[in-house]
Amino acid sequence: MSNNNLILDFDGVIADTSLEKSRVFKDFFFEFSCANEILNYQIKNKGISRYDILNKLYHLENIKCEKKRKLILNKLNLKMNEIAEKIIIKNTIKKKIIKLSNSFNLYLASNAPHDELNHIIKNNDLDN
Numbered sequence: 001m002s003n004n005n006l007i008l009d010f011d012g013v014i015a016d017t018s019l020e021k022s023r024v025f026k027d028f029f030f031e032f033s034c035a036n037e038i039l040n041y042q043i044k045n046k047g048i049s050r051y052d053i054l055n056k057l058y059h060l061e062n063i064k065c066e067k068k069r070k071l072i073l074n075k076l077n078l079k080m081n082e083i084a085e086k087i088i089i090k091n092t093i094k095k096k097i098i099k100l101s102n103s104f105n106l107y108l109a110s111n112a113p114h115d116e117l118n119h120i121i122k123n124n125d126l127d128n
Contacts, residue, residue: 004103004104004105005104005105005106005107006100006104006105006106006107007107007108007109008097008100008106008107008108008109009108009109009110010108010109010110010112010117011047011110011111011112012047014089014093014097014108015087015088015089015093015120015124017087017112018046020083020086020087021080021083022042022043023083024076024079024080024082024083025038025039025042025053026039027079028075028076028079029057032057032060032061033061034057034060034061037060038053038056038057038060041053041056047111048111049111050076050080050111051073054069054072054073054076057072058072077113077116080112080113080116081115081116081119084116084119084120084123085119085123087120087123087124088124089120089124089126094124094125094126097126098126
């Protein structure tokens, strides 16, 4: 194993997740009265954590109950996990990652939860 480490940005570099995630956000936030404002916030601030987006939602919808906040977060995370199957890492990127793994210990940087990233990596046959 190499002593050299390399951190790769996942979202937008290894895989373009923005289109699929934007679809989830659009469908998910539709049920809230501030849907348009939240979606505009998400588009304007692409790449920010879903937790930041949810905090904006909680503020706009005046959701103070921790139990309700947790329920909303869990529901959104389930929706995000469902799209993991649709996120494809291009073969050219896969080949570069495999080549880099021969010389570096590779790590990923992402705002996405660890289990979600693992699911995407596994579905794209890069989990070795």
